[in-house]
Amino acid sequence: MATLNINGRRVTVDDGFLQMTPEQQNATVEEIAASLPAGSQPQDKPAAGRHLSYEEGLKELEKEDLGSASGRVGAGLTGMLEGVPVLGPMLLGGTQRGAAALTSAIEGSDYDENVKEAQRISEAAKEKHPRINFAGQLAGNVGSMAAGGSTALGARALGITGRSLGTRAGASLASSALISGADTAARGGDAKEIVGSAAIGGGIGGAIPIVGAGLRRLGQAAGEQISPFINAVRNPAQEAERRVGAAITRDVSANPTMILNQADEAAARANNIPLVNADRGGETTRALARSVANQSPEARAIIENTASDRFGAQSQRAMNFVRRLTGGNADDLAFQENLRQTARATNAPAYNAAYRDPAAQQVFTPRIQQLMQSPTFRRAVDMVPRKSADRGAVSGAREIPNPFTQNSQGQYVLRQRADGTLVSPNLEFWDHVQRNLRSFSDKAARAGDNTTASEITALRQALNGDLDTAVPAFQRARQGAAGFFGADDAVDAGRNFANTPRGIPEAQRAWRGFNPTERQAFATGYASELIDKIRASPDRTNVISTIFRNQASRESMEMVFGPQRMRQIEAYVRVEDLADRLRGSMGNSTTARQLVELGLGAGAGYAYTGDISGGITGALLARGTRMVGQRADARVMENIARLLSQDNPGALRGAVQLAARNPSYMQALDRLSNALAVPARSGALATAQ
Template identity: 25%
Template sequence: MPTLSIQGRKVQVDDAFLSMTPEQQNAAVDEIAKSLPGVATGRQPGGLSDAAKTGIAKAQELMTLPEEERRKLLPPADPNTGQPAGVPAFAPGVPGYNRLTGEIDGEDAVSKIRTASGGILEGIPIVGPMIRGGVDRAAAATIAAMNGEKYDDVMRRIEAGTEAEKSMNPKLNTAAQVTGAVAGTIPAMAAAPEAFGIGAATKLGKYAAPVISGTLVNGADSAVRSRGDARETIKGGILGGGLGLAAPIVAPLIGKGVKAIADNVQLSSIAEALVLDKSATKVLANAVRQDAVEPGALSQLGENGMLMDLGPNLRHTAGAVAATPGEGKAIVRNAIGARDAGANWRIRSSINDTLGEAPTPSRIIDRANRNQQYLQPEYREALREAAPVDAAPIARYLDAEAQTLRGDAQKGIQRVRSMLDYAPTPQEIEQARATGQPVRSGLVTDAETLLNTRHAIDDLLQTAQGTNHVNALTTARQAVDDELAASVPGIKEVDAKYAELARQKEAVQRGQTVLSSGREAPRPDELADEVRQGALPQGLQVGPSAVPLRLREGARAEIERIVGTNANDRVALQRLIKGEGDWNRARLSSLFGSDKAKAIIDLLDRERLFNDTSNIVTRNSETAARIAARDAIDGGGSSGFGVREGFIAGGARGAARAAATRSVERVIDALSNGGNDKAISDMARSLTGGPQQSAVLDALMRAGQGSRLQQSQVDRVARALLLGGGSTAARP
């Protein structure tokens, strides 16, 4: 017996069914479908149709014939399915039913793709149906031209196939149309946000604008889809206005909720990756965010840096852990103690590695003095070839100066003038008395005596006071020096060596003052000039001068003195070497180069930061211990240092820090009271971790920033869903 599939059910009919005409068979199938439970065929009740009655009567007549004759009169059947030729396998109303072919369409992947893509186009507000229709008409025209078919026939086939695919995939079609509605609404929101109440300055604009836009957009969309039906247009406008009114209230809530869920999911995944408790991860992430930690900040602190050094909130978190009894407290305090114990050695070794070992200024000066003494044989050798000196011009000049100068300047010139007079020896005086001749007098003619006169003038210059006094002695010395240069060949070469050693001694002394904050210290530009000029040879000196080297050695010796007297006070050490402004950085750059100066300043800044961390962490834990002890003695509770006290101590920022610290303490207390000491210990290890914790820091920064999903983005999508997708989902 033939089997029919009607409304998804298998129905067997006798062979008489095969003798009916196609019209009679369709009518019979329709009647059978109508009789099935839960199936609506669209016909009005009231008995069989005329076609069905005629078909049934013919079938009954056929059944009276012998089987062989009856089979000859029956139409052929499909050998695979047994379905009679020309008989529809499915009745109208079955999902995927194609009204032209009578077959089921829409189950294959290509049909689903067509349903999704077409639904997106059709879902675009107002213009969607026109776009979908235009695409279908273009396809029909192309197929008709290629196959030689009639355009109307192809168009009917496309429309029937579209209807079948939609009925087979109703959820996919609805989702695609909602997607199209949202995708078509979001660009309009971006182009004219005020029209949808986004960013409106007033309450009226915030709520009235989306009502108006929702009414207009959905009303126009309904008019297009209903082909101008007034009732559907009004219905769509009312629905759009209601959704527009709800949008500014519901969309922000959806945005906050979705953002919170996304952040929480991300926090959970990061906590799992770090093997940390979720609440502990949140505390650390919030501290990193509040401290505005930058990527790579931990590696910039060197191998001794810790995560807790990166900001005040992280330090206070470490302080809270250090104040909580347990393994976490020991981890934090031991790490701080070990780092503090190595501070002195760390500073000295780093400075030595950067600037070299520190010299001793007195030894440099003693060596220069000995080298000056070693020049005496060279002076004697030069004097051996000297001619008699002519001191008369010098004497006349000094006599004239003594007549005009007054005070110490006059006395100094008179002393120099007296040095030019010849002083007879006791033998010469005795001989003159014995012979009755006058004692020899006049001016000196011996070059060695004139050289000693210059040395005496140098001694006078060291104690001279006042500008006039110094100028007068300097001019006199220059006159003596010129006569020596003219009378003693080679003496200026020896003078250049002697002067170079003298300049080096002065440079060592000068270098010890460059980091001072007093008036005796050179300004950065002055020191740069001294270094540049000091390298130039003076007089007959051959080669560059060692003055810049001695300046560096003097400064290095002063740094060593500062370190030696302040190694245990890293704050003072940083203040004395770095200074309050940027002058010392510039001075160190002039002497040692910008790279070495930066290395020293960075070292001192790091050590001061480490010192601050140590003070804050240990002070917090000691304060907590004192509060606990006082509570135990008093037998009562203590609020400790709360928001009120923080505001009194540090204003609004102090209150904020106090509130943040209280929040951290509550979380840590909850973990401790809940027996989750491992979570606190893990926090302690993270806080005391060094540069190897850079990956942990990056993860905490991501957790603190939250997911990349922005609340404003979700807000706009939610508005688009309400204004466009809401009415789309309500379409029949």
């Protein structure tokens, strides 16, 4: 059976048509055409009479059908089926056989002939429309690969995804080799052809992830250099946030122990240490601060003012901190005197024994007589009745009368009793005199008059020296364990220890000899001396380094204040130290700043890429686009300086989140990489065929 297209109508003729001569076939066709009424439907039944040869009929078929839209669609569909890897030949053959079976069922024609006819039509369509057929094959190949790559398992098998570049390359090599070899086998290739296809497909497939990663990194590197400049022009504030966030993120990853934690934040609040966002980073963040300060005078002014103002208040914060360690009264003279009186009361038996000593009843040595020439000494003598009454009101002791009086010439002489005997001063009287002298000395020192304080201290030491010689029991009562520290009492012992730390083991033995009251007095004297040392420090001195940072000071403080308060000291020192690092990071010389400013943008490149090549590239890019981006870059610098100089953890968290996002150019690279992953592997398969 054969089908002819006559005047746009399909007419089926019997096999006899094919046996006719060409003249008979032409006559038969003309007869059939004349018999077809105008507007009638195509005839699908055999026509008797004249027949066309197969070759002529096929030419007619190709001329009419294969050049039509249906022919182009057929060529494309044939290519799509044929292009499916491995399964393509089976799918195309199955489709042809299905069409032949349907035709045989409808027309009652021979199935094998219909199969051959379908195959002939497919081949003819491919020859008529080769481009459409190739496009169909490509679509079938890519589409089938994309379907597999769209699943998690398929993407890993094809090497689109994976833990590492090596994993992806290995998976792509194996899958490409397997599919290429199987596809060649499915299309009838021999063993040699199968091995060759597998080798070519595997080689190309294994190279695809490596080449793709290289291209992606190249695009990323270009974006890393160009993106900051573009972002600076487009949105300086956001670009500043991104750079700060990137620096903070790198610091957290590199050395989290040098980043402020929650305990540090609490210590800062407790001690009124004003933190800023720069303190919450590490070396990279401070390098960014230094970079923008070197490149922008406005940014430098913002950061330096913040750091300088905070450092200027460091001494006051340190003094307040030491006061809090001892209850807030370390440098209160009245509080110190009360501690001394409490300690004396605790040690009253020893003092009373000294006062009762026979040698203590009359003490007026030639040296003491010489000391009476001092107006300050005489003032201390005159105050004994009043001060002894005040002290006695607390301890229960009686007022001590003054054994001296002034004659007509204003000289101090001993009083006479009614019987004419002289009233001789005793040890208890002179003890109150030396206590009054100590009060004078403390007040002068607190007022900053160190010369007067030293002179009065010399008077007191001279008096005590004679008293100790006359009544040794007085020295033992007065000093106790404080004698190890070269002091008359626990408060002075603490002061002396702060100035001249003794060997810690020996000091600890003496410390254990103190009773609880004396230990409190010792700690108060120690803290008071620390405060005085801080107060006397030159302006702009880092008192944290001079007072707290050396090993001897730390060991002394732990002995005096105990482990618990030592932890408070360590926390305070850590936060002050971290806070002061911002000021230290501004230490570049003017020459260094000028050299950096010649390459405006280099710091930004370094901060973003994290290596010197980024800095060099940033400098070159900035040099070439200086006139275009200088103003935008300056705005970025100022925004960075403001963000680092403010105490706003929320803004810092936002900056970190912004830096964590994939930049838009990286998102585009990812999308492009994913989009090309399947076609690239399809190309590997096509090349192997």
